Amino acid sequence: ADTWRYAFEEAMDEVQGQFAQKFKEEVEANSDHTVQLFPFGTLGESTDIMEQAQSGILQFVDQSPGFTGALIPEAQVFFVPYLLPQDEEKLATFFEESKAINELFPPLYEEQGLKLLTMFPEGEVMMTTTEPVKGPDDLNEVKFRVMTNPLLVESYQAFGATPTPLPWGEVYGALQTGIIQGQENPAFFIESTKMYEVTDHITRTGHNNFTTAVMANLDFYEGLSEEEQTVVSDAIDAAFDFIIDYQEGLTEESLEKIKEAKPSMTITTLSEEERQPFMETADEVEQEFLEIGGDQAQEILDQMKADLEAVDAGS
Amino acid sequence: MTAEDDRRSDHEPTTPPPGGAPAADDDIDDSAYVSGLPGVLGVIDVSIARIEAVLLALGVLLMALNTVANVVGRYLLGRSIFFSEELNQALIILITFAGISYAARHGRHIRMSAIFDALPPRLRKPLMIVIAVVTAAAMFLLTWYSIAYVGTQASRGRLLPALQIPVWWIIVWAPLGFFLTGLQYALTAIKNLIHKDIWLSTSTMEGYDDTGKEEV
Amino acid sequence: MSLMIFGTMIVLLLLGFPMMIPLIAGSLIGFVSLFGGFGQLDTMVQQILGGIRPASLIAVPMFIFAADIMTRGQSANRLIDLVMAFVGHLKGGLAVSTATACTLFGAVSGSTQATVVAVGGPLRPRMLKAGYNDSFVLALIVNSSDIAFLIPPSIGMIIYGVVSGTSISELFIAGIGPGVLILIMFSVYSYFYAKRYDVPTEAKSSWSERVGAVRRALWPLGFPVIIVGGIYGGIFSPTEAAAACVLYALILEMVVFREMNVKQLYATAKSTGLITAVVFILVGAGAAFSYVISFAQIPQQVLGAIGIDDMGPYAILFTISIAFFVGCMFVDPIVVILILVPIFAPVVDSAGLDPVLVGTIITLQVAIGSATPPFGCDIFTAIAVFKRPYAEVIRGTPPFIIMLITVAVLLIFFPQIALFLRDLAFAE
Numbered sequence: 006a007d008t009w010r011y012a013f014e015e016a017m018d019e020v021q022g023q024f025a026q027k028f029k030e031e032v033e034a035n036s037d038h039t040v041q042l043f044p045f046g047t048l049g050e051s052t053d054i055m056e057q058a059q060s061g062i063l064q065f066v067d068q069s070p071g072f073t074g075a076l077i078p079e080a081q082v083f084f085v086p087y088l089l090p091q092d093e094e095k096l097a098t099f100f101e102e103s104k105a106i107n108e109l110f111p112p113l114y115e116e117q118g119l120k121l122l123t124m125f126p127e128g129e130v131m132m133t134t135t136e137p138v139k140g141p142d143d144l145n146e147v148k149f150r151v152m153t154n155p156l157l158v159e160s161y162q163a164f165g166a167t168p169t170p171l172p173w174g175e176v177y178g179a180l181q182t183g184i185i186q187g188q189e190n191p192a193f194f195i196e197s198t199k200m201y202e203v204t205d206h207i208t209r210t211g212h213n214n215f216t217t218a219v220m221a222n223l224d225f226y227e228g229l230s231e232e233e234q235t236v237v238s239d240a241i242d243a244a245f246d247f248i249i250d251y252q253e254g255l256t257e258e259s260l261e262k263i264k265e266a267k268p269s270m271t272i273t274t275l276s277e278e279e280r281q282p283f284m285e286t287a288d289e290v291e292q293e294f295l296e297i298g299g300d301q302a303q304e305i306l307d308q309m310k311a312d313l314e315a316v317d318a319g320s
Numbered sequence: 321m322t323a324e325d326d327r328r329s330d331h332e333p334t335t336p337p338p339g340g341a342p343a344a345d346d347d348i349d350d351s352a353y354v355s356g357l358p359g360v361l362g363v364i365d366v367s368i369a370r371i372e373a374v375l376l377a378l379g380v381l382l383m384a385l386n387t388v389a390n391v392v393g394r395y396l397l398g399r400s401i402f403f404s405e406e407l408n409q410a411l412i413i414l415i416t417f418a419g420i421s422y423a424a425r426h427g428r429h430i431r432m433s434a435i436f437d438a439l440p441p442r443l444r445k446p447l448m449i450v451i452a453v454v455t456a457a458a459m460f461l462l463t464w465y466s467i468a469y470v471g472t473q474a475s476r477g478r479l480l481p482a483l484q485i486p487v488w489w490i491i492v493w494a495p496l497g498f499f500l501t502g503l504q505y506a507l508t509a510i511k512n513l514i515h516k517d518i519w520l521s522t523s524t525m526e527g528y529d530d531t532g533k534e535e536v
Numbered sequence: 537m538s539l540m541i542f543g544t545m546i547v548l549l550l551l552g553f554p555m556m557i558p559l560i561a562g563s564l565i566g567f568v569s570l571f572g573g574f575g576q577l578d579t580m581v582q583q584i585l586g587g588i589r590p591a592s593l594i595a596v597p598m599f600i601f602a603a604d605i606m607t608r609g610q611s612a613n614r615l616i617d618l619v620m621a622f623v624g625h626l627k628g629g630l631a632v633s634t635a636t637a638c639t640l641f642g643a644v645s646g647s648t649q650a651t652v653v654a655v656g657g658p659l660r661p662r663m664l665k666a667g668y669n670d671s672f673v674l675a676l677i678v679n680s681s682d683i684a685f686l687i688p689p690s691i692g693m694i695i696y697g698v699v700s701g702t703s704i705s706e707l708f709i710a711g712i713g714p715g716v717l718i719l720i721m722f723s724v725y726s727y728f729y730a731k732r733y734d735v736p737t738e739a740k741s742s743w744s745e746r747v748g749a750v751r752r753a754l755w756p757l758g759f760p761v762i763i764v765g766g767i768y769g770g771i772f773s774p775t776e777a778a779a780a781c782v783l784y785a786l787i788l789e790m791v792v793f794r795e796m797n798v799k800q801l802y803a804t805a806k807s808t809g810l811i812t813a814v815v816f817i818l819v820g821a822g823a824a825f826s827y828v829i830s831f832a833q834i835p836q837q838v839l840g841a842i843g844i845d846d847m848g849p850y851a852i853l854f855t856i857s858i859a860f861f862v863g864c865m866f867v868d869p870i871v872v873i874l875i876l877v878p879i880f881a882p883v884v885d886s887a888g889l890d891p892v893l894v895g896t897i898i899t900l901q902v903a904i905g906s907a908t909p910p911f912g913c914d915i916f917t918a919i920a921v922f923k924r925p926y927a928e929v930i931r932g933t934p935p936f937i938i939m940l941i942t943v944a945v946l947l948i949f950f951p952q953i954a955l956f957l958r959d960l961a962f963a964e
């Protein structure tokens with residue numbers, strides 16, 4: 006019986022943690038192996054745990070493709086705005102059936118010594134701001150915290166904001182004192198990190214859905230018996246189904262909790278019409294992605310679009 | 321001053337004279353630095369010491385400039401310097417690894433010397449040699465594995481997300497710093513073996529600073 | 537393995553090895569025994585680099601730099617003269633001012649290490665000159681700086697809030713009561729210390745002298761404006777405020793007071809770099825050591841063996857206090873919070889304890905641990921900055937630790953110390 010180690014970027018009770026716990030439960034029920042879980046920060050930052058998975062210290066790691074961009078530039082496709090649908094069912098089908106995800110990405114990960122096990126959505130990204138947002142005009146001069154990623158910077162620049170990279174630990178304080186006036190994240194994260202305490206408005210612009218990926222160290226995975234590989238992939242499938250169910254309603258639940266904790270919070274879903282000016286900026290970001298997205302950027306983007314059309318046609 | 325010293329001595333007899341000297345007195349004069357190495361090697365060593373000093377000072381100045389420029393950019397131009405954070409990361413790594421070697425040269429690494437200082441000289445000297453040898457060994461070990469780490473980063477082609485330059489460029493100082501630090505401690509061990517007196521570094525004799533003075 | 541690691545570390549430390557060696561040796565033993573050889577030591581290098589890289593640490597060298605410029609020039613003395621003009625005639629006045637300045641600066645800057653340097657740097661020589669004993673001065677600076685953990689904004693509380701899902705605003709308010717209580721205790725102690733050792737007071741300044749002092753301090757009063765106004769006013773992050781102070785200090789000392797030339801600027805920058813390096817290599821080595829503790833799941837094993845699941849509320853609070861206190865003596869506070877909070881979360885929950893109270897207790901323990909030997913990060917910062925021996929830096933600590941622990945115990949039995957303000961502010 007072996008001990009497998011699995012690190013992820015979020016806390017135990019956030020989405021990645023829930024996925025990991027389900028995976029652990031399944032593996033331990035169906036084999037004599039144990040899985041140790043290492044939540045956010047306990048073994049270093051996102052890039053650190055990724056490297057540890059590459060070097061085989063960790064057997065499993067969860068890293069969001071946006072962070073993987075430094076290694077696999079194509080993975081940044083998930084930051085192209087208005088690419089993924091917001092409809093949860095469509096999204097789940099897309100992740101299950103997409104040729105880009107299931108056929109084009111795995112070899113890219115293998116080049117980095119990683120076995121891509123699955124990708125799954127973590128929820129619609131929303132803006133939380135100190136002033137209401139109805140359109141790009143309202144973001145004019147707003148200092149908006151984004152992760153240090155060129156495509157996110159490009160997106161928010163295109164939206165008219167002043168993208169301001171800040172380390173995550175400083176975001177709460179910076180919103181409170183007013184250095185920045187906005188940040189973006191999925192609803193569960195806005196709730197769990199208490200971002201709503203220091204902002205007054207949540208705006209659903211529908212520009213993105215936060216995606217994450219679970220990987221195994223390639224040598225480790227290939228060294229497993231066929232039986233063990235089946236245990237792993239069954240556990241991943243079970244955790245995938247679990248997390249899709251878990252997320253059904255999670256966004257609404259999180260928003261309700263926020264509303265309960267702070268009744269004055271406004272939550273606005275922009276109409277298709279209101280989203281139009283935001284959507285018009287997507288082309289710019291897409292161009293940027295094609296420039297910095299690596300050799301297969303075009304292929305991946307086209308395939309993802311084709312996959313999405315197929316999902317649309319199927320439903 | 322005498323009144324103070326009396327008062328001090330009535331409850332803490334071993335306290336050394338107050339260290340209230342202005343910081344400027346502690347400045348290291350690089351032109352006075354004498355290498356522990358002979359001949360050409362010594363010349364190279366003195367040059368390296370100079371380079372370390374310049375990197376330390378420039379690193380700190382650039383860090384201040386970069387951070388201020390980011391604020392100015394945000395308010396006056398409405399644009400943050402999106403690579404500001406990465407540049408500071410690069411600088412702090414540079415400062416740390418240029419600095420540990422520089423600190424080793426001048427015996428400035430933090431240590432808890434209370435027990436060491438209380439030992440008689442015939443025990444202090446061999447202990448100093450052991451300390452220098454073990455420290456040098458640890459530094460060389462880390463040199464080796466940081467070369468491996470830098471190599472891995474280079475071969476994976478990891479880029480800094482904002483600057484879009486290879487990560488290994490900014491961490492290459494780690495093996496260099498560990499190596500030069502290890503070298504300083506190795507030289508300190510040798511210096512202690514062939515010279516009399518006890519040397520904290522190749523250029524610092526025990527008793528040179530007031531930490532040691534109290535025991536003499 | 538844990539015993540061997542901690543044993544080796546303490547022995548190496550006591551024998552007088554450079555302090556990075558005990559930390560590196562502890563990590564080495566850990567890596568070698570965890571991975572059965574030297575094969576994964578590059579991850580140790582990764583962790584060392586990861587430890588020195590966080591953007592929020594940049595405030596430390598920046599405040600060191602600003603304080604060094606101010607102390608070499610005139611700014612620092614003019615500010616202290618101003619304070620002395622008002623409190624110099626009071627018994628323990630300078631000590632109480634120092635404690636208050638450390639608390640306020642620490643609260644705003646968010647970095648206890650920066651506080652040790654920026655406030656302690658200029659004030660220590662003055663306290664020595666006034667006749668205070670150095671060990672007392674060092675302990676006062678280090679421990680008052682740590683009150684900063686409790687007063688908003690507090691990175692420790694933010695991390696706790698995120699990991700435990702507790703309201704950060706409530707935590708911020710709950711920290712103020714214990715923070716102020718500690719400051720009061722330190723002030724009372726300073727007063728009695730000054731009395732006991734008969735530290736002389738200065739003649740009371742006349743009002744015209746005070747006006748003169750204010751006038752002389754007009755330019756340097758820009759520093760508190762930049763720091764307090766800049767940070768709370770939402771213009772700067774703490775790191776940026778530090779860099780702004782560097783710029784302002786340079787303008788004052790090089791242009792206004794003409795106290796510093798380019799050569800001295802170079803020497804100051806170099807000295808800042810040197811202090812930064814000797815502190816940061818310890819932060820990095822400490823991060824590698826934390827990794828070993830975390831990877832080997834040592835806290836889980838120890839706490840599992842103690843049996844936290846069957847404890848009553850008081851026992852749980854005491855166990856939490858001790859665990860965080862011990863943890864922070866060896867490991868960076870943030871990492872301790874990240875590792876331990878999830879372990880305690882289920883017990884705290886099932887015992888029905890108020891997570892805001894638990895967070896306040898944890899933050900206080902983190903503050904105490906950071907000022908406590910052997911590896912409290914503020915201790916080695918003080919050693920590096922003040923160039924005093926380790927033993928002397930920690931000699932004056934015990935009375936302060938006793939006061940802090942008293943508050944910690946009070947907090948467990950009288951949670952209202954923390955929760956009073958919270959309940960007032962968040963009353964339905």
Ligand code: NA
Nearest residue numbers: 643684687689
């Ligand atoms: Na604070």
Ligand code: NA
Nearest residue numbers: 864867912913
């Ligand atoms: Na510590």
